[in-house]
Amino acid sequence: MCTMSAPLSPGFVNGDVSFWYRSLPTPGNPLDGDREADVAIVGAGYTGLWTAYYLKKAQPSLKVVVLEKEFAGFGASGRNGGWLTGALAGDPERYAKTHGPDAARRLQRAMFAAVDEVIRVAAEEGVEADIVKGGITTVARSAAQAGRLRDDLAWQREWGWDEEDVRLLSPGEMNERLRVDGALSATWSPHCARIQPAKLVRGLARAVRDLGVEIFEGTPVTRIVGGGAVTPYGTVTAPYVLRCTEGFTANLPGHHRDWLPMNSSMIVTEPLPEEVWETIGWAKRELLGDMAHYYMYAQRTADDRIAFGGRGKPYLFGSKVNERGLTHTWTVDALWDLLVSFFPSVASSSVAHAWSGVLGVPRDWCATVHVDHTTGLGWAGGYTGHGVTTTNLAGRTLCDLVLRRDSELTGLPWVDRRVRSWEPEPLRWLGVHSMYRLYRLADARESRGMTKTSTLAKIANKITGH
Numbered sequence: 433m434c435t436m437s438a439p440l441s442p443g444f445v446n447g448d449v450s451f452w453y454r455s456l457p458t459p460g461n462p463l464d465g466d467r468e469a470d471v472a473i474v475g476a477g478y479t480g481l482w483t484a485y486y487l488k489k490a491q492p493s494l495k496v497v498v499l500e501k502e503f504a505g506f507g508a509s510g511r512n513g514g515w516l517t518g519a520l521a522g523d524p525e526r527y528a529k530t531h532g533p534d535a536a537r538r539l540q541r542a543m544f545a546a547v548d549e550v551i552r553v554a555a556e557e558g559v560e561a562d563i564v565k566g567g568i569t570t571v572a573r574s575a576a577q578a579g580r581l582r583d584d585l586a587w588q589r590e591w592g593w594d595e596e597d598v599r600l601l602s603p604g605e606m607n608e609r610l611r612v613d614g615a616l617s618a619t620w621s622p623h624c625a626r627i628q629p630a631k632l633v634r635g636l637a638r639a640v641r642d643l644g645v646e647i648f649e650g651t652p653v654t655r656i657v658g659g660g661a662v663t664p665y666g667t668v669t670a671p672y673v674l675r676c677t678e679g680f681t682a683n684l685p686g687h688h689r690d691w692l693p694m695n696s697s698m699i700v701t702e703p704l705p706e707e708v709w710e711t712i713g714w715a716k717r718e719l720l721g722d723m724a725h726y727y728m729y730a731q732r733t734a735d736d737r738i739a740f741g742g743r744g745k746p747y748l749f750g751s752k753v754n755e756r757g758l759t760h761t762w763t764v765d766a767l768w769d770l771l772v773s774f775f776p777s778v779a780s781s782s783v784a785h786a787w788s789g790v791l792g793v794p795r796d797w798c799a800t801v802h803v804d805h806t807t808g809l810g811w812a813g814g815y816t817g818h819g820v821t822t823t824n825l826a827g828r829t830l831c832d833l834v835l836r837r838d839s840e841l842t843g844l845p846w847v848d849r850r851v852r853s854w855e856p857e858p859l860r861w862l863g864v865h866s867m868y869r870l871y872r873l874a875d876a877r878e879s880r881g882m883t884k885t886s887t888l889a890k891i892a893n894k895i896t897g898h
Contacts, residue, residue: 438768439782441702447758450511451700451739451785452630459503459649463665467646469497471834472661472670474653476500477509478819479812480676481636482827485553488643490831496645497668499661501652501680502755505633508679511757511789512820513698513729513741515719516551517568518544518623521818522798522846524591531845537592539844544597544623546825550632551625553824559635561627562734566718568624569601571615576878576885577723578616584723585619597621610720611713612774624719626731629820655685658807672803672834675811678819679790682751689853691792691814692860693751697744697759698788699767701737701781709736711777725871725889728770738778740771744788747864750857757787791817797898800849801826803833810834814851867892 449456471487473480476498484496500506520543524536547565554561572578588598598621601609606618641647655662660669677684679693714720720730730740744763748754764786772779794800794814799822803810810833812826813819829841841847854860874886892898 436765436769436772438699438765441782441784444783445785446764447754447756447787449506449757450630450787450789451698452510452514452628457503457505457634460647462650463499463648463663463668466666467497467668469495469668469670471496471672471674472668473498473674473676474656474661475507475676475678475680476504476637476647476649477507477676477678478633478636478823479678479826480674481633481640482824483674483676483812483830484640484645484827485636485643486828486831487834488640488645490835492644497670498640498645498647499651499653499663499668500647500649503649504637504647505630508789508791508819509633509823510630511698511787512629512696513739514627514629514731514820515568515729515818516547516563516625516627516820517719517818518547518621518821519818521815521822522796526796526798527845530849533591535843535845538840539846540591540593542825542841542844543821546821547623547625549828550821550824553639554632554635557635557639559632559639561629561632561635563625563627564717565622565625566716567620567622568719568721569610569618569620570721570723571606571612571618572723573612573614573616574878575616575881575883579883580723580885581617581619597623607713609713609716609718611711612720613776614773620718626717626719627820628734632820653684656809658809670808672808672810674803674830674834675809676813678792678813678815680753681792681813683753688751689856689860691794692747692854692864693753693790694793694817694864695744695746695748695754695788695790696741696817697763697767697786698739698741699764699771699783699786700733700739701771701778702784703736704738704778704781708777708780712775724875725892726868726875728774730771730774737784738771738775740767742767742770743868746868747861749861751860753790754788757789759786759788763788791815791819794851795854795897796851798849798851799826799846800851801829801833801847802849803830805836863896867896867898870895
C-alpha cells in the first residue's frame with residue numbers, strides 16, 4: 433500500500449517513451465512504395481534487429497527489409513529496466529514436458545551464453561551501451577521471501593545451476609555488495625549485466641543499417657500475409673515475413689489474443705550524491721531484484737541514479753496499450769514508496785522521470801520461436817520480461833530457421849511451441865487484475881510476519897497459469 437507521494441523534480445517527465453531517451457530520435461524515412469525482399473521483418477525492436485543482423489552476417493547478399501511503426505527501439509527495447517539477464521523466459525518444467533529435461537537445460541545454458549554474445553557484438557560493432565557485467569543480487573526481505581529464496585536456489589540446482597551459476601551470499605557479502613534495508617538473505621548470479629537499453633537498440637539499428645539492411649520507420653504494418661507485409665505506403669513482398677512485435681502483437685489483425693500486453697512501469701531518481709552511495713554501496717553495479725510476488729527490479733545507472741521498476745497498473749482492458757508510456761500517479765507513488773523502503777537514504781532525492789512499457793505474455797508464460805516454410809511466416813516473442821537477452825537468442829534462432837540450418841539453436845525446446853490463446857474479455861482483464869491484486873495482498877500479509885508463502889499467491893498463480 434502506498435503511504436507517501438513521490439517528490440517530483442522541477443523538470444519531471446511522465447511518459448515521453450522513456451528516460452533512456454533524453455531526446456527522442458527523429459524517425460527515419462517511411463516506406464515509399466512497393467518493395468521486394470528476401471526477408472521482411474515487422475518491428476524494429478531487439479528481436480527484429482538481431483534477426484536482421486545475423487541474417488546479413490550469415491548471407492550478406494540477402495535483401496532484408498525492416499518495417500517499424502514509430503522509430504527503431506520505440507517499444508520495450510527502449511523502455512526496459514536494462515537487465516541483460518540469463519534468466520529463462522518461462523518455466524523449464526514446461527519446456528521439458530515436450531522435449532525432456534536435458535533440452536530445457538540446454539535452453540538455459542544458451543541463455544547464459546547469450547548474455548556474453550550481446551556483450552561481444554556490442555564491443556565488435558562499437559555500440560556503447562553502459563554495459564557492466566556485475567551479475568544480479570536477489571534479496572529476501574521477509575521470512576516468507578527467505579523461504580522462497582532457499583526453495584528457488586534448491587530448484588535451480590535441480591535444473592543444473594551450480595555454485596558458479598548462483599550462490600547464497602553470506603551476511604558479510606550482502607553488506608559489502610549492496611545494503612538493502614530489511615534484507616534477510618540474498619543470492620548472487622554472474623549471468624546478468626547492466627545496460628542502457630536505448631543506447632543498445634539504437635546502436636544495433638546503426639550496425640544493421642551499416643550491413644545494408646533497409647529500416648523504414650514511421651511505417652505501420654496493417655496486415656501480415658504469406659508472402660508480404662502490407663502498409664499504407666506500399667507492400668513489401670518476400671518469401672519470409674517475420675513478426676517481431678512482442679507487446680504490440682495484439683494490435684495486429686488475427687493476433688489479438690496471442691500475447692497479452694503486460695504493463696511494467698519505472699521511475700528514475702535524480703543523480704544521487706556520494707554520501708547516499710556510501711550508505712547503499714552498489715559499487716559493482718550489479719542488478720537488483722527481490723522475492724516478492726509483486727516484484728521489483730532496479731539498476732544503478734552510469735550517471736549514478738537509481739532506475740526502479742515494478743508492475744504498476746498491469747493490464748488495460750481489451751489489450752490496449754498506452755503507446756507514449758504515460759504512468760499513473762498511483763504507480764509513481766507506489767514505486768517511490770517501495771524504493772525508499774529499500775534505501776531510506778534516497779528519500780532526500782526526487783523522481784526525474786516515470787514511464788511504462790508493455791511486454792508480451794503468452795498463455796503459458798513461455799517464449800516461442802517459429803518459422804513455417806510453407807507459408808513463409810515466422811515469429812518470436814512472448815518473453816515475459818526477459819527480452820533483453822532472449823531477443824538475441826531468438827534472432828539467431830530465427831536466422832537459422834529461415835536459412836534451414838540444422839543447428840543446436842533450431843533444436844531448442846522453444847522452437848515451434850504452440851500455445852493456446854488468452855481468454856476473451858472481460859475474463860482476460862478480470863484474471864490479470866485478480867492475480868496482481870492477490871499478489872499485493874500476499875506480499876502485505878507476508879510482510880507482517882508470515883513464515884511461509886501466502887495461499888493467496890498460490891491462488892493467483894493458478895488463475896493465470898503463471
